[in-house]
Amino acid sequence: MDFLRSLKIGASCIPWRFLEWLGSTDGKAKIQYVVEKAQWAIHWEGQAIRNSLEKMYPGIMDVTPLPNRIMGASKVVHFGSQYMWESWARHLTAKNYYVASFFHGKPEDSPATARHIDHFLNLSPKLSKIVVSCTLVYDRLRKLGVNESKLEKIPIGVDTEVFRPATTEKRFQIRQEIGVSDDTVVIGTFQKDGQGWGRGNMPKYIKGPDVFLSVVEKLAREFPLHIMLTGPARGYIKNGLEAARIPYTHRYLETPQELANLYSALDFYLITSREEGGPKGLMESMASGIPVVSTAVGMAPDLIEDRVNGFMVDAEDVDGLAESALDLRSLSGTALSKMTSIARKNVAVCDVTNVAVQHWEKVYQPILDEAK
The missing domain is CATH 3.40.50.2000 (Glycogen Phosphorylase B;)
Incomplete structure (x- = not known):
């Protein structure tokens, strides 16, 4: 099943790599935030970060559930799901810079989680940054061998104007x-x-x-x-x-x-x-x-x-x-x-504006500066 899924993902990339070879691009946004299709936490988190950055840097970020369609070079591609990154990593062009959020998981949770973490760690050299949301996970990944220079702790955001005490x-x-x-x-x-x-x-x-x-x-x-x-x-x-x-x-x-x-x-x-x-x-x-x-x-x-x-x-x-x-x-x-x-x-x-600024200052801006 994993092999067939990987084969399907790889095949979905081929038309877009061909278009890229012909000179096509997917627009001017230098940051692509990859979300799950389901309208839930990871999708909403990516959209909230994008909306906040849009006010400060118009056109800098797009949100997409389709990483196979990302074309161009020297972009920051941020996978909001560690599992999506694991599935797509081997099929992505080496022309871009990759970031993944790692929210949770420890080897003792289950054999499947242990395998996932091992695979994630094996893929970590492809990542410019790994974003974690809490001290527990930051310390865990550091102990598992991830270099601290690659780790950034940024909380999950909340829109404190939307979520506020009710009358x-x-x-x-x-x-x-x-x-x-x-x-x-x-x-x-x-x-x-x-x-x-x-x-x-x-x-x-x-x-x-x-x-x-x-x-x-x-x-x-x-x-x-x-x-x-x-x-x-x-x-x-x-x-x-x-x-x-x-x-x-x-x-x-x-x-x-x-x-x-x-x-x-x-x-x-x-x-x-x-x-x-x-x-x-x-x-x-x-x-x-x-x-x-x-x-x-x-x-x-x-x-x-x-x-x-x-x-x-x-x-x-x-x-x-x-x-x-x-x-x-x-x-x-x-x-x-x-x-x-x-x-x-x-x-x-954890206000979403503060969270977006942290993503920009700790993750995206340093990578884009390096890419110049």
């Missing part, structure tokens, strides 16, 4: 649309946690959907719950919630603006992952004034100070997550407001 009226409106009462505790989990892009009945255990179900089953004994889901491949979670008779709403949204509306309905956001790059929901929640209960994964240790601007426990600690959620629910209105206010201030470092 009381907005919160009431969204909760009415969902159909939940005032005394119902609405918990959000918006990251994809099933395998593939279909129903997702097979879980991605690194995302901790099994842990999530164990935690909410405990919480359901304490107060009425409603679980808010977004994103693709949520079948495993939905099946588990139905078995536990915990009500939920699942919406698959097409824009960050639509997603921001759903945060208005939440009482808190729950992250139960064993491994993460962000997740993006962490920053979106903090920016939206929604308290977070999280495992110590991805960007959480970089952003959360336990019981100051959120709650954080070790991965797989079901009891710790449940107890943190109960402690959160026991906070006074004043204490909760203070916690979420601190969180919004702390997450400002």
Whole structure:
């Protein structure tokens, strides 16, 4: 299967290499950001960086899900997905400079992940820069032998103008649309946690959907719950919630603006992952004034100070997550407001404009200067 997929990718490049040989180009943009076709986190991240850079350097970046169609030389080609880079790397022209984002993964996650990391490391000499989002992954790649001069730590971005605390009226409106009462505790989990892009009945255990179900089953004994889901491949979670008779709403949204509306309905956001790059929901929640209960994964240790601007426990600690959620629910209105206010201030470092500037200053500009 991998051989046939590689053959198909290679074949898709041939017409465009031929056009390039004839002198064709794909435009003037010197930076190409490669995204997944699915309208989700990686696609939105690339588009947000492009939109921010467009205001500062018009025409400097294009976003594409089709790396085979990139033509020209001395361009920066940034793969927003480490898996896309792994698939395409051997088929790309040597005339350009390549960057890849490496969000998550450790060899002990699974044999498949271990093979992926080995392959990624073997391909790393082709990369000018590797962008990571958190200290945990930065340190991990450094220990695996990646030269620090090639690594850049830049957080995943959040548009703090789109994701912002909702008014009381907005919160009431969204909760009415969902159909939940005032005394119902609405918990959000918006990251994809099933395998593939279909129903997702097979879980991605690194995302901790099994842990999530164990935690909410405990919480359901304490107060009425409603679980808010977004994103693709949520079948495993939905099946588990139905078995536990915990009500939920699942919406698959097409824009960050639509997603921001759903945060208005939440009482808190729950992250139960064993491994993460962000997740993006962490920053979106903090920016939206929604308290977070999280495992110590991805960007959480970089952003959360336990019981100051959120709650954080070790991965797989079901009891710790449940107890943190109960402690959160026991906070006074004043204490909760203070916690979420601190969180919004702390997450400002992840504002998408700041993130785009960091990509320009740490990654793109140095490579383009070298290419001159």
